[in-house]
Amino acid sequence: MPRRIDAAERTEAIASAALRVLERDGLAGLSVRGVAAEAGIAAASLRRAFPTQHALREYCFEVIEERATARIQALDLTGRARAEGLLAQLLPLDAERRMELVAQVQLGVLALTDEELRPAAERLGAGVARACEVALGLLAQEGLLDASRDPDYEARRLRALLDGVAMHGLWSGSPEAAEQMLGTLARHLDELATPEG
Structure with a gap:
C-alpha cells in the first residue's frame, strides 16, 4: 500500500521543489505545473496547498x-x-x-x-x-x-x-x-x- 504523505510533508516537498525551480529556471519557471512536476505530485495537490501563485511565492520566503x-x-x-x-x-x-x-x-x-x-x-x-x-x-x-x-x-x-x-x-x-x-x-x-x- 502506498505511503500517505501528510500535509506538512507535502508542503515542505513543494517548497523545496519551488526553490530548486527558482534556482534553475528563475521566476519564469515558477508555475504550478513546473513546481508540481519538480515535486513529483499532481498539479491539483499543489493547488490545494497553495491556491495562488502568490501564496507559493510568499511561502518560499x-x-x-x-x-x-x-x-x-x-x-x-x-x-x-x-x-x-x-x-x-x-x-x-x-x-x-x-x-x-x-x-x-x-x-x-x-x-x-x-x-x-x-x-x-x-x-x-x-x-x-x-x-x-x-x-x-x-x-x-x-x-x-x-x-x-x-x-x-x-x-x-x-x-x-x-x-x-x-x-x-x-x-x-x-x-x-x-x-x-x-x-x-x-x-x-x-x-x-x-x-x-
Whole structure:
C-alpha cells in the first residue's frame, strides 16, 4: 500500500521543489505545473496547498527564513565563533544556501514591483538585520566590539557587508569563493574590536 504523505510533508516537498525551480529556471519557471512536476505530485495537490501563485511565492520566503533559523539554532558555539557561525548561515557556502539565496534574489526582484509580496521580502530582510544585531551583541559580550563604535551603525554596516559578500559569492564560480567570503567576514569582525577610524 502506498505511503500517505501528510500535509506538512507535502508542503515542505513543494517548497523545496519551488526553490530548486527558482534556482534553475528563475521566476519564469515558477508555475504550478513546473513546481508540481519538480515535486513529483499532481498539479491539483499543489493547488490545494497553495491556491495562488502568490501564496507559493510568499511561502518560499518563509521557508528560506525557517531553514536559516534552524541552522542558526543548531549551532553549538559560543562567543565570537557563534557570531561568525550565525552570519555564515546567511552566505552561499554550499548548495543549499546557494539555492536559498538565488531564490531570495529572484523573489526579491519581483517584490520590488509586487505590493502583495513586498511584506514577505521585508520580513526576510528584517530577519537578516536581526541576525547582524545578534552577532554584534555576541561580540560585545566577549569584549570584541570596541566601545567607541555605534552598535546601530555597525549593525547596518555589517548587514551591507554581508549582503555584498553574499552576492559576490553567488556570482563567483571560483572554488575559493567560500574561503574568500568567510575571510572577508572574519576580517571585518576582527576590525570591530579596534577603535573606529
